[in-house]
Amino acid sequence: MFSIDTRVRIPIYEQLYKRVLELVVKGILKENEQLPAVRVLAKDIGINPNTVQKAYQELERDGIIFSQPGKGSYIASIDTVVDIAHKKAINAFTDAAIDALDSGISKDDLHKVIDDISLK
Amino acid sequence: MFSIDTRVRIPIYEQLYKRVLELVVKGILKENEQLPAVRVLAKDIGINPNTVQKAYQELERDGIIFSQPGKGSYIASIDTVVDIAHKKAINAFTDAAIDALDSGISKDDLHKVIDDISLK
């Protein structure tokens, strides 16, 4: 569920950050649901607790989760999370689209790319 | 012409790589045109020669430029370069689009984003 990929060059804590966002957007993690404890998750996926904590802390400062010292970490308002996820995705998409247009690809071609994506 | 931005988190050699591609796609760098010598360019834009070297090496590895030992580095076939640039842009764009759709944004919204981009 929280699997990360150590082969890839994306920092582990960043993969974890994105994974939480994804799980919320897909409705697998619900509002106020408790996340695994830092040490538990670290053990589960075989990484250091400090790395999990770094991910959790970034999630917290972005308003995606909230942590209660001594109690645990919980998913914040789903609306906020979905909003953040969409903004991040739209920004990345817009940048890539500008780059593509900038390199001479036509808008038509980009429209086609989108239509050709089949989601599993 | 080869200006780079050290404030940004993207490695300088990568910025330089992209800039060469961009200059070719825009027709500013022509086929077989010679690139500035490593040390000259490094001095011009105030960066380490090793960094320019690395950018040139990656450009050569990807068939975008070719080097003649003792003479200099030159832009390879424009068609090849444009092809590579397009492939890279399409790949990045596709990835961003999948991510966006994955996060629940509709294809319609993505189409709109593309149509709303006004290129300068």
Next chain:
Amino acid sequence: MFSIDTRVRIPIYEQLYKRVLELVVKGILKENEQLPAVRVLAKDIGINPNTVQKAYQELERDGIIFSQPGKGSYIASIDTVVDIAHKKAINAFTDAAIDALDSGISKDDLHKVIDDISLK
């Protein structure tokens, strides 16, 4: 009446401590009035009895309440309590004011902030 907020980063026992002070200052808790028993209050507001115990201990240590073993805990002399509350508030206020002046904010601006506060 003794409601606390677990979402906030302030320790629960500290919130409880402040709340008692507040209730006394506002005249809701009277001199010699008995406080709820530790276990009762803990159950009422859904927190750990140890936490209530800690708050009560600190309140007693500071002379705000007094405990009669086997009987219960009671509000000490109102004058004393109000005095303590004022001292704490003035100290915190003075520290914040020094910090503000220290950071270059003018005394005039601080005076304005005070005048602009409308109490509900």
Next chain:
Amino acid sequence: MFSIDTRVRIPIYEQLYKRVLELVVKGILKENEQLPAVRVLAKDIGINPNTVQKAYQELERDGIIFSQPGKGSYIASIDTVVDIAHKKAINAFTDAAIDALDSGISKDDLHKVIDDISLK
């Protein structure tokens, strides 16, 4: 210059954060000025490099400094920094003032406290 106090219960990285803000506000650190390298500062004040890095990273995400991996860390726009420092100070001051008024202290008394503060 960057001295921290280990006796106090405020986290070291937080003390360091505040100290940088203070040095900028007082004009001791100038715009674009380079901060000591993480490892150098850590050695200087006798703490772990990770702790210094945590302070620097928080400073960066708040727009107070900017770090260039491989180059160093620098003070961001002074205006931004002063703005942030003032906002933090005003917020803390306002909270303390509300608390004080709430506990029954008069506005007049608060005005007097401010006038009585003599800055060194």
Next chain:
DNA sequence: GTGGTCTAGACCACG
């Protein structure tokens, strides 16, 4: 040399 990531392991406050 510089910042960034990660591990291993310790201790603390709070509940």
Next chain:
DNA sequence: GTGGTCTAGACCACG
């Protein structure tokens, strides 16, 4: 048991 802080120390990419 839980998150938060901190140390010691390693390795990496970039320049």
